[in-house]
Amino acid sequence: MDSSFAELKKHIRSIPDWPKKGVVFRDISTLMADKLIFRKVIDVFVYRYLQAEIDAVVAIDARGFIIGAPLAYLLNTSFVPVRKKDKLPGDTIGRAYSLEYGEAEVEIHTDALQKGERVLLVDDLIATGGTMLAAAQLIEQLGAKIFEATAIIDLPDIGGSAKLRSAGVSVHTFCEFEGD
Template sequence: MFVVCRSNSSSFRSVVAATRPCFSCPRFPPLIAIPTPSSSIRFPPLRSFSSPRQITRMASKVAQDQQDSRLERISSAIRVIPDFPKPGIMFQDITTLLLDTKAFRDTIDLFVERYRDKNISVVAGVEARGFIFGPPIALAIGAKFVPMRKPNKLPGEVISEEYSLEYGTDKMEMHVGAVQPGDRALIIDDLIATGGTLGAAIKLLERVGVHVVECACVIELPELKGREKLGDKSLFVLVKGAA
């Protein structure tokens, strides 16, 4: 065993036997013990280490792979039921997603990761399945949850917005005072098809001075072109289904 000692010369280090005192520099004790140098020790060349850019790319790839696996798990957990509630409809059933605790958690986590730092003060859930996803997202990002309901469901004074359906019209209602001018809102639902309900929710919130940051859904049926009903509002979806 050898020791490294300080020398009187700042440019020189003396190596002496550990069992003998270091008389060349009596004012300074040994610093650290090191093994006898050996030609068998080999260090990798510097070029073998990844650059910061390579490390960033690798981290991004790992994060993308993780997100892709979560989206695949979510998609596979959604059951599609043909001809419900009427012939020709491919119903996207999220009840099977709710039974899969891992896929359900992945769904909430992906939304929370997206909206945690967007200064959202209101999560507005569209009846009825928006009530499932909205509250846990609101709690996680520190926002209040506001239900947007069909007519005659809310007990207090309401404001309403009428929208068109394939046959006829419907209304969406919200309690007066549930939101305030200047609030920043996320509108959440399980699925966007023709976009009528999300479009009505946007109009209802904007009428009282709320800024709608984005609409979000678990599933989109792109063939039905619901995005076109949202105007210039951004839409974020996790998976796409078949109409």
């Protein structure tokens, strides 16, 4: 975690019991509502990855797109969406996963990445790690290599970042929230 980013935690709204009882949702819409803070968030990502020789930014539906698209543009890479099941036209591959409040499946186009490409995997938050791990498996299935998985927020008590690391994925987040 980057301590210079910790100050931005105050711009992330915590919503208890959403989307179901017992879950505390970490909402980045309040962070994005402040144009200077949102710009700082994107700038911090760009600064970290500017010299990383990344070929593509792969972002996860939907909040990952908010970070991933401007990041890909500023890093001069391609942008590849990983979407929820049945949202991409054309040939796709998919992977089911569990998350903190249910189950889901994500997909990627079969021609989205080339073998050997270096990929930055982006989302807003890592909780159970299920979504990122599923996306990482899809990336690897296409023959690309994950440079790093990154997010604004880590919820380390839920264990997702540890699950990703144990699967061999390098992980970087900029702030974390303890507890549920």
